[in-house]
Amino acid sequence: MSRSRKSLLFGLALIPLMVGGFVFQQRESQQGARLLDQVLNIVSTRFVDTVDAATLYEKAARGLVHELNDPYSVLLSPKELSTFNAQTNGRYAGIGMEIAETQGSITVQRVFPHTPAEAAGVQEGDHINFIDTTNIHGWTVSQTSDALKGNPGSRVLVKFSRPGVPELIPITFTRAVINIPAVPYAIMLDGKIGYLPLLQFNESARDELETSITRLSRQGAKGVIIDLRGNPGGILDQSLSVSNLFLKKGQQISSIRARNGENQTFIATDDPVAPTIPLVLLTDGRSASASEIVAGALQDHDRALIVGTTSFGKGLVQSVFPLEGGYALKMTTAKWYTPNGRSIQKERKLLPNGDFVEVMPDSLETDSVRRSRPAFRSDAGRVVYGGGAITPDIIVRPDTLTTTEQKVFNAFAPKTADVRVTLMDYSLELKKTVRPDFTVPPAWREEFYRRLQAKGVTIDHAQYEQAGSEIDRLLGNTVARLAFGDSTAKRRSIPDDNQLVHAIDVLKQSTSQKDLFAIAQREQSAASASARR
Structure with missing residues (x-):
């Protein structure tokens, strides 16, 4: 028998095996679906108490997602989806003020600029007494916030009391889309050091950051500190755009690797706005997701010195799949990697009680812990550490209470x-x-x-x-x-703030990004020598 004929027969023999395997998997899926339907049907019709069938199906779906053992995969109800979209976009239709509960009433704590609340003259310290015709005495902040929000263009009547004003102050607002600032301010510190907090990656994060960096540069900033501490992330596209403000055109920003092989690599497509200004990023254990993409990209390409503590380690890609009835499934579909191949996701294991704990320690303060992490190299040959999350170049722990x-x-x-x-x-x-x-x-x-x-x-x-x-x-x-x-x-x-103080100090000693890395190397060497004593 010729070799080609043998190959043909072998290939034909594989076909029924492959088809059989597919049919077997399909049969298992059908059996599983029938099992679930049978159980739900019996429970909804025969259980001793009346049970709503729709509620049963929703709980079953939530249970299925929970069994993935992934804290970031979740079934979103229509209300949860609306909240998720508002949080992700950093925008909502309201009147533009931050409120807090004080002495059993709701008090205005902050009025956002360029909002209906500011235009109407609402002041910090005003108390909310009525929303439309409802007395809100005893309401929570969440209840009040929900009542103040609505569709853009809709109207809401709010009655305020103000210290020193005997009568209630009625104001009718037209709700508008409120943009919560990603960069609430940018200030120049001593030594011509610019400082700005980047609180979230919303739709305007890149533009706000560029405006702030440009203004600080025009004011003569010799270095800039971007504070990512507490930044949980947000819109991933914005993390790519923010990285592109500092990286050269053509440099890799990040990549994602998916189960189905649909991997993607993201490249800087524009020339940088701030290509050379010395840059320090502050991170902590609450810096996550989009924050880590930016920190990882700038660290790998030697464009920023990272100061603070190890970031959270959330390097998972969540995709949102719309479902019938206004529901949506937010599910992990891929993982993020830095340009040199470090996984951002920190390994965690599920405990019997449902909590997740980290497998890898979050500090490099000792040589033994340092050796437990895989070492990678930046573009300039500096050692940067993998094992999940972004490890700072200079570890500075926050002050602790006595x-x-x-x-x-x-x-x-x-x-x-x-x-x-x-x-x-x-x-x-x-x-x-x-x-x-x-x-x-x-x-x-x-x-x-x-x-x-x-x-x-x-x-x-x-x-x-x-x-x-x-x-x-x-x-x-x-x-x-x-x-x-x-x-x-x-x-x-x-x-x-000893982390910020340290960042200011190293920038004052530097005239270039290279100087910053030299200082970091000296501090790392000194820390290692001290640990060996």
Whole structure:
């Protein structure tokens, strides 16, 4: 028998096996579907109590997704999908103010610029009493927020009370799409160091960041710090656009690898806006997803020095599949990788109680932990570490509370809501009396203690006084933010932010990105030598 004939017969023999395997899988799927339908039918018709069939099907679907053992795959109800879209886009139809619960009422904490609330003259400290004809006394922040939101162009009547004004203030608003800023401010610090927080990757993140970087450059910034701490991510396309602000045209930004082989590589398509300005990124354990794509790309290409603590490690691609009835399935379909091939996803295992724990430690403070992570090389040959998440070039842990301070704040914990309400009410009073360079006198701390006691928050006075410096910082920063805005409050808090202080220090010592990496290398060598002693 010829070789070609043997090959043909072998191939023909495989066909029924392949078809048989497909039919077998199909038969198993059909059997599984019938099993589920049978169980649901019996439960809905024969269970001792009446059970809604639609609810049963939804719970069964949620159970199926839960069995994937993936904390990021979830079935979204129509309401959950609407919330998800609003959070992802950073936009919603409302009136443009941040609210908080104070003394059983809802108080305006912040008014966003260029919104219906600002145009109507709403002030921080105003209390919301009625929404349309409903008295909202006793409502939660969530209930109030839901009532204030609606379709763009729709109208809502809100009645406010204002300290010193005897009558309620009625204002009819036309709801508008509200854009929550990704970059709420950008400031110049001592030494011509620019600083800006990037809070989220919404639809305008790239444009806001470019505007801020350009303005700081025109003001003569010698270096820039982009604060990604606490940034949970957002729109992934924006992470690519943000990376492109700093990378050369043609450089790889990231890649995704999928189960079905539909891999993608993302390349910088435009010339950078800021190709050479020394750059530091701050990260922590809450920097995730899109934040890690940016940090990983800029680290691999030696375009930014990463300072802080290891990021969260969320390198999974979620795709949203629309379903009938307004539902949607958000499911993991691929993984993100940095340009040099590091997986951003940090390995986690599922515990019997449903919690996920990290497999790889999140610190490189010791040589033994350093050796447990795979080493990669940046474009310039620097060692960068894999194993999930983005490990900083310079690890700087945040300041921790003293034992006494921990005891005080632990005592606050059971009464968190009362502490927050008391702090907000007192700070709203104090903000009318201060100038930007104010200091916190002991009398403020004592009055705050008295008000906490009146609210039922009991704590030993001697312990409270031992934590006085932390209490003063809490009061001072809250009053500064309410009186003068976020940027003034940030300037005030810099001495207490050792991660930011360290970033400022290394930038002051540098005239180029290369200088920053040289400083990082010296600090890494010193840390390793100290660990070996």
